[in-house]
Amino acid sequence: MKFSGKAHKFGADVDTDAIIPARYLNTFDPAELARHCMEDADAEFPNKVKAGDIIVADKNFGCGSSREHAPIAIKGAGVSCVIASSFARIFYRNSINIGLPILECEEAVDAIKEGDQIEADLETGKIRIQGNEQEYQAIPFPEFMQGIMAKGGLINYVKNKTT
């Protein structure tokens, strides 16, 4: 899976309340959650994000609650991939389970600026910034985890394997 999109940059410790505030958790409809995605970190984000765009963030992205609504909102907003210096544990697991591609690479995050055009390859873990020769290397996921993300999440992956 290869992605190409514009970077939206965020700082450290972006929590799940910032990704999708609890006041919207009375539904799990992806389109409705997407309308409030990242709203408490950047109120304009739901209006400016375009299909294929990439979220780039500093350490501990997705800390806090276990709400799967957080990666669902990001995926629903059309974000193709999240690149962070590190991810909080439950968010990491949830992203894989619902099929939101993520990559961990501190060097790439340090180099990427807001609005940069990014190319990322889930299979190889390679990340490039358009107009920049440098290539950044995230640790690629094992094949079965890539398979889960490619199939759109754990449940589809399990169903696909058993049928």
Place this chain on the structure above:
Amino acid sequence: MGMTISQKILAYHAGLDFVEAGELINCKLDIVLGNDVTAPVAISEFNKLGLSEVFDQEKIVLVPDHFTPNKDIKSAEQCKIVRDFAKAYKIKHYFEIGQMGIEHCLLPEQGLVLPGDLIIGADSHTCTYGALGAFATGVGSTDMAAGMATGEAWFKVPESIKFIYYGKLPPWVGGKDLILHTIGDIGVDGARYMSMEFTGEVIKNLSIDNRFTMANMAIEAGGKNGIIEADEISLDYVNKRARRDYKLFQSDADASYYELREYDVSKLEPVVAFPHLPENARPVSEAVDISLDQVVIGSCTNGRIEDLAVAASLMKGKRVHPEIRTIILPGTQQIYLEAMQKGYIQTFIEAGAVVSTPTCGPCLGGHMGILAKGERALATTNRNFVGRMGHPQSEVYLSSPAVAAASAIKGKITPPWEI
């Protein structure tokens, strides 16, 4: 080489004699938990599998506690999904309004979680049950769905950090202060992916309610679980409630730890965490005179009987400040009843506080005490992120029930000894 208590519990549930940090293993689960926010998503995923039954009707626990009693139509629809599922799949431990409580106060109280258990819950504060010597960790809804279907989950065996607390706890300092101080020391990702093992003479003498508070906030340091070995204090609590056998585990003397951290608690003051991260922990003396609009005492962190006892001891015969909205949320119906029998509820009402039915409510900005733009609250809850209790431009400070009660009376952040 020996194993930590966390590794031993995981190994036992994987049917292995030995596991080491970093290993990927598949484990059998004792309890799978969900609430009215996370269970509807899990049920929707579970339904895609087309199964006619869950793995075990007695090992799934469903508690509608976040937006209940139903705060609006959408929340009512979500609760109905959970209720209908519980009925259709004959889930034994579904707790309807009237029996329910805040999940992490309720499950230990009902004897549903026991030492040595392996528990996953679609709620990040599932780590609370580590106070009983169980391995309990928060997961998302898809993991919950897979858990309900198979009774299993895969885990990466975590590294452990051993926290050793020694010295004599000063008056008004308890579990909440210890854990806020610890998070202040290591940061909100200081134990990311790791197990936090709480030990030392201070923990040995700490009451069960204070232990729940500590294990509860392991997630606030990024921890996978928080854990305290079972001893006389926890077994006294457990044995009154357990309706099945349980198994005790201890860390080996030669277990390997990522890190050891020691704290002399003798000079510790009550701790207040400033907005907007739990790691912004400072002694209460550095927080005095910060004015407040609201005080909240309750939550899965501090909604137990001992928490209410401390608050009542300070509020007895006093009035809360006329410009402060003081909201008290007992964690379960049983805690509510006990607080009533002991006169705490009367104390709170006479002091001018409101007492709510058990709910997560304001802790996550759901209902029952939402903040307006520019307002400030002191809460005994667990998170003070931007917008956590309401408007993105409101502020939450975190503290123990003692500091919260004293502050409600004075109308500003106040050390308990000033009352």
